[in-house]
Amino acid sequence: MSRARLIFIIFFLTAVLIGTVHLRVSASRVFFRCRKAIVEQDNLRLQLGRKQLALEELLNPSIISEHIKKGADAPHEERPAGR
Amino acid sequence: MTTQRFIIAFHLLMVVVFGLLGWRLFYLQHCRADHYANEAYPALHAFTQEEPQRGRILDSGGVHGRVLAASNKIQTVYVDPGIMGHWDDVMQTAAALQEILGIDAMEFCDLVAQRRTHRFVKIKEGITEAEREAILAARLRPVGIQSEWRRYYPMGALTSHIVGFVGGSADIDEPDRVGLAGAEQQYEALLKGARGKYVFLVDKRRYPIGLDTQKSTPARDGSSIILTIDSTIQEFARSSLLKQIQAYQAESGVAIVMNPWNGAILALVSWPDFDPAAFSKTDADRLRNRAVADPFEPGSIFKPIVAAAALDRGLLQKTDRIFCENGYYEKYRIGEWAGHQFGYLTVKEILTESSNIGMAKIGQKMGQKALYDAVRLFGFGQPTGVDLPGEDAGILAPTRNWSSFTVTRIPYGHEISVTPMQIIRAFAILANGGSPVTPHIVRAVVDDAGNVTELSRKSNLAGRLIKQEVAEWIVREALTNVVKEGTGQEAALEKWQAWGKTGTANIATNGRYDTVNYTASFVGGAPADVPQVVTFVAIRKPNKALGKGYSGGRVAAPVFREIMEKTLTYLEKR
Numbered sequence: 001m002s003r004a005r006l007i008f009i010i011f012f013l014t015a016v017l018i019g020t021v022h023l024r025v026s027a028s029r030v031f032f033r034c035r036k037a038i039v040e041q042d043n044l045r046l047q048l049g050r051k052q053l054a055l056e057e058l059l060n061p062s063i064i065s066e067h068i069k070k071g072a073d074a075p076h077e078e079r080p081a082g083r
Numbered sequence: 084m085t086t087q088r089f090i091i092a093f094h095l096l097m098v099v100v101f102g103l104l105g106w107r108l109f110y111l112q113h114c115r116a117d118h119y120a121n122e123a124y125p126a127l128h129a130f131t132q133e134e135p136q137r138g139r140i141l142d143s144g145g146v147h148g149r150v151l152a153a154s155n156k157i158q159t160v161y162v163d164p165g166i167m168g169h170w171d172d173v174m175q176t177a178a179a180l181q182e183i184l185g186i187d188a189m190e191f192c193d194l195v196a197q198r199r200t201h202r203f204v205k206i207k208e209g210i211t212e213a214e215r216e217a218i219l220a221a222r223l224r225p226v227g228i229q230s231e232w233r234r235y236y237p238m239g240a241l242t243s244h245i246v247g248f249v250g251g252s253a254d255i256d257e258p259d260r261v262g263l264a265g266a267e268q269q270y271e272a273l274l275k276g277a278r279g280k281y282v283f284l285v286d287k288r289r290y291p292i293g294l295d296t297q298k299s300t301p302a303r304d305g306s307s308i309i310l311t312i313d314s315t316i317q318e319f320a321r322s323s324l325l326k327q328i329q330a331y332q333a334e335s336g337v338a339i340v341m342n343p344w345n346g347a348i349l350a351l352v353s354w355p356d357f358d359p360a361a362f363s364k365t366d367a368d369r370l371r372n373r374a375v376a377d378p379f380e381p382g383s384i385f386k387p388i389v390a391a392a393a394l395d396r397g398l399l400q401k402t403d404r405i406f407c408e409n410g411y412y413e414k415y416r417i418g419e420w421a422g423h424q425f426g427y428l429t430v431k432e433i434l435t436e437s438s439n440i441g442m443a444k445i446g447q448k449m450g451q452k453a454l455y456d457a458v459r460l461f462g463f464g465q466p467t468g469v470d471l472p473g474e475d476a477g478i479l480a481p482t483r484n485w486s487s488f489t490v491t492r493i494p495y496g497h498e499i500s501v502t503p504m505q506i507i508r509a510f511a512i513l514a515n516g517g518s519p520v521t522p523h524i525v526r527a528v529v530d531d532a533g534n535v536t537e538l539s540r541k542s543n544l545a546g547r548l549i550k551q552e553v554a555e556w557i558v559r560e561a562l563t564n565v566v567k568e569g570t571g572q573e574a575a576l577e578k579w580q581a582w583g584k585t586g587t588a589n590i591a592t593n594g595r596y597d598t599v600n601y602t603a604s605f606v607g608g609a610p611a612d613v614p615q616v617v618t619f620v621a622i623r624k625p626n627k628a629l630g631k632g633y634s635g636g637r638v639a640a641p642v643f644r645e646i647m648e649k650t651l652t653y654l655e656k657r
């Protein structure tokens with residue numbers, strides 16, 4: 001076996017090893033980012049749910065009725081005379 | 084030569100060394116593989132449990148309808164005092180949390196000092212998104228954020244008795260919260276979902292770098308349910324009922340609005356009600372759904388049912404004139420309400436004037452067996468099957484326990500106990516021409532993928548409990564006349580022809596009826612030709628001393644009118 005061939009084989013094996021490690025690290029990193037994104041997406045979904053619930057509370061027919069009743073009971077403001 | 088020997092010896096040594104290493108490798112990788120894999124497993128893996136999101140409860144508007152109950156996560160900040168080594172750490176954390184959450188640093192230090200051995204000390208519940216991000220950015224090692232589901236009831240007390248509430252589960256294999264009342268309890272199996280488990284491969288910092296899909300099972304969120312309840316009609320019913328209860332200083336009240344053609348309940352109010360989010364602080368009496376759990380003596384609202392049964396069996400003709408003993412039936416000790424005195428009355432007049440004696444005589448014409456069978460046929464003495472927990476069957480004694488008076492008492496609603504749900508179901512049967520219906524509050528189920536499955540609840544309109552012409556005559560002639568000329572004139576509607584029956588039932592106290600406590604009720608529907616909705620209203624113990632009246636016609640009929648006016652207008656314009 002010539003020296004050049006030996007160097008090539010060692011170089012090739014080292015490159016494969018480094019490549020494997022790199023791919024492994026990349027896979028882990030991508031997985032971690034993916035999980036983070038899933039958690040973030042869930043979080044955004046929950047924020048949306050919170051806002052929807054707050055809106056539902058505002059649209060509660062009982063509260064609307066109370067507002068209408070209060071509006072009807074309150075004395076009407078005098079309107080400024082039209083020009 | 085020596086060198087050659089040395090090389091051979093060296094090679095042999097290497098072979099032996101590598102042989103030993105190979106054997107050791109084989110021993111570790113094959114013979115002891117399971118042992119070391121088990122030892123290493125916890126260090127290489129992390130486990131998390133995922134609580135499922137409990138299904139939502141929506142009103143009749145469907146997927147885009149109003150949300151009556153839904154779960155959402157709240158974030159809780161906690162600290163682990165076990166990993167705070169020195170007081171410097173505590174002070175540093177306290178200062179950071181004071182800035183982010185606004186909590187007092189000294190109080191935080193005291194709290195940590197008191198719970199030095201604890202691994203979880205709750206600091207603040209329900210933090211905002213900005214606070215969460217600030218805590219994460221601060222990278223405080225002893226501080227963590229935990230998420231947990233919380234159940235919200237945006238309609239508050241409005242739909243409390245329908246939706247119910249959830250509470251802590253005693254079963255550790257089940258999700259944290261289980262339904263304890265209302266639809267939450269009845270539909271627990273659909274709503275709860277299934278808990279998930281994730282197994283992650285982790286690096287030395289315990290950051291997840293892979294998912295063990297073989298050993299992981301994702302959580303399955305609960306299905307949502309769509310109710311037949313319309314929040315707007317519910318509000319009409321609740322506000323009208325509550326106004327009258329307050330005006331008459333009454334003890335309690337029930338209002339139910341139902342579609343008579345399929346038994347769908349559009350509104351159900353049982354007052355007193357409660358806030359489902361604070362049920363644990365509520366008096367147990369307020370938690371009782373009186374619409375299904377409280378049987379009462381119905382009084383005169385029971386009369387049309389017995390009259391319809393007698394007409395249906397041919398034991399009575401519409402033209403028959405019954406002598407009403409001029410106000411007092413001495414043999415059976417029965418008087419008329421408010422001291423009225425009637426001579427001969429037809430069935431229609433008996434119902435219009437609400438004659439007790441006339442009904443007692445109809446009962447006698449029927450006899451014990453026919454009366455019992457008819458009442459049973461209309462579903463009394465047995466649960467209606469409504470999909471709400473805690474339904475009472477009411478009380479209908481078997482004929483062997485009847486006294487000689489019973490056959491004259493049941494026809495005007497004494498010696499029998501019924502629930503509001505049983506009464507409205509019976510009137511729905513009259514309204515739809517005699518077909519049985521099953522009252523229900525759930526219309527459809529939405530699975531976690533969003534597929535909507537309508538539940539088949541159609542009434543069997545081909546099978547009738549009584550003849551169609553009898554049911555139609557009772558509604559269109561007799562009960563319409565009650566509203567036009569009889570005791571129910573306060574129930575008359577402007578745009579539609581209403582029909583119905585009033586009831587003013589004595590409440591027995593210590594085994595005797597008194598003259599102070601009554602249940603004022605009205606049940607009926609509109610329009611008379613093709614009834615769109617039937618409504619039941621009962622107000623228990625209106626304050627007679629106010630001098631404003633206490634009868635069904637005076638107290639309950641106006642509530643019926645208000646609910647019907649608003650509901651029919653709403654349904655027309657929707």
